[in-house]
Amino acid sequence: MTFVQLIDCRTNRFEEMDRLMDQWVEQTRGRRTATHTVVGKDRSDAEHVVEIVEFPSYEEAVRNSQLPETDRIFREMVALCDGTPTFTDLDVVRDAQLNTDSARRFFEVVATGSDLSPVTGLVEEHYHDHDPANEQDIIGLDHFRREMDVWRGGFDFSFRIEDQIAQEDRVCTRWSWEGTHRGDFLGIPATGKKVSMTGTTIFRFGGNGKIVEGWWQYDRLGLMTQLGVVEPTDL
Numbered sequence: 001m002t003f004v005q006l007i008d009c010r011t012n013r014f015e016e017m018d019r020l021m022d023q024w025v026e027q028t029r030g031r032r033t034a035t036h037t038v039v040g041k042d043r044s045d046a047e048h049v050v051e052i053v054e055f056p057s058y059e060e061a062v063r064n065s066q067l068p069e070t071d072r073i074f075r076e077m078v079a080l081c082d083g084t085p086t087f088t089d090l091d092v093v094r095d096a097q098l099n100t101d102s103a104r105r106f107f108e109v110v111a112t113g114s115d116l117s118p119v120t121g122l123v124e125e126h127y128h129d130h131d132p133a134n135e136q137d138i139i140g141l142d143h144f145r146r147e148m149d150v151w152r153g154g155f156d157f158s159f160r161i162e163d164q165i166a167q168e169d170r171v172c173t174r175w176s177w178e179g180t181h182r183g184d185f186l187g188i189p190a191t192g193k194k195v196s197m198t199g200t201t202i203f204r205f206g207g208n209g210k211i212v213e214g215w216w217q218y219d220r221l222g223l224m225t226q227l228g229v230v231e232p233t234d235l
Contacts, residue, residue, distance in 0.1 A: 002092040003058040007051040009077075009085035014041065014049060017080050020073050027069045033060035047082070058091070099205045100164050103171040106203070106211065107159040110152070116145050124210040131216045154185025155195075162198075172202045177218070181227060188227055195226040 011017055021039070025032075034053050042048035055061040064070060078084060102122055109118045120141070129138035129147070138144050151157070157179030165172045178196045181188075199218025206212040224230040 001057060002095065003055045003061050004090045004092055005053045005055070005061060006088040006090065007053070007085050008088070009049055009051075010047050010082040011049055011080050012047050012082070013080045014046075017049070017077055020077055020080070024069055024073045027073075028064075028067055031067060032070075033064040054092075058089070061089075097166055098209060099169070099171050099203075100166045102205070102209060102211070103164065103173050103201075103203050104161055107161065107173070107175060110148050111158045116148055116152075119145065119148075122211060124206055124208075124212045127211060128213045129216070130214065133216075133220050150185065153183050154181060154188075154190075155179035156182050169205045170202055171205070172200065174198075174200050185227075188229060191227060193227060195223055197223045 018039075021037075034055055036054035038052045040050045040052070042050070053061075055064065106119070106122050109122065110116065123141050123144065125141045126139070127141050127144055129144050131138070131147075134147075138147055157177060160176045160178075161173060162176055163172075163174040176196065176198050178194070181191045181193050181195060183190050197219040199216065201217075202215045203211045204213040221230060225232050
């Protein structure tokens, strides 16, 4: 079970404390068990600082605390504080990656259902789409829906999510796509062929949790080869 430790302290020597944290990160490289750390400063009280440190488990946190560098730097950190820091130990019982969940839901919606109306709750009206297969970027949710309808009209298809990585306001999804060519696609009559491809999409999310920008990379040449439009290349 993921374990989180909150370290609450007061200090007017934050810059020195920040340098101590940099030292700890460097000196424990390859041995520390902490996986994520966030330091926050109280907006209404600049001397009130909270550090949030995440570990894979409580046992890993104990191992981390037993590193000599951790003990030494903690003692130096205490010397920079007004009073002794307080600790709150938390077992994580819910961890919802909201943007990641929304990105996953997007791929489910575009591949299933009779219409794309649920996309409205996921994608902003002024959405900006970057697709190297298009001569110009797509601007606007309505235009993007029409682009998705081209694919939905040409194929019965599904996505499989292979990996997702989230950082700040962006979610990167590596996916696999499989479809059956049931209808006209970019002037190519239905062939009935089963086709597949892989790709990666990066979504940027706005402050309201909706997707505002997307970047796509996928094997369109391989798809066209499978449809018989492009001759396979011998390597």
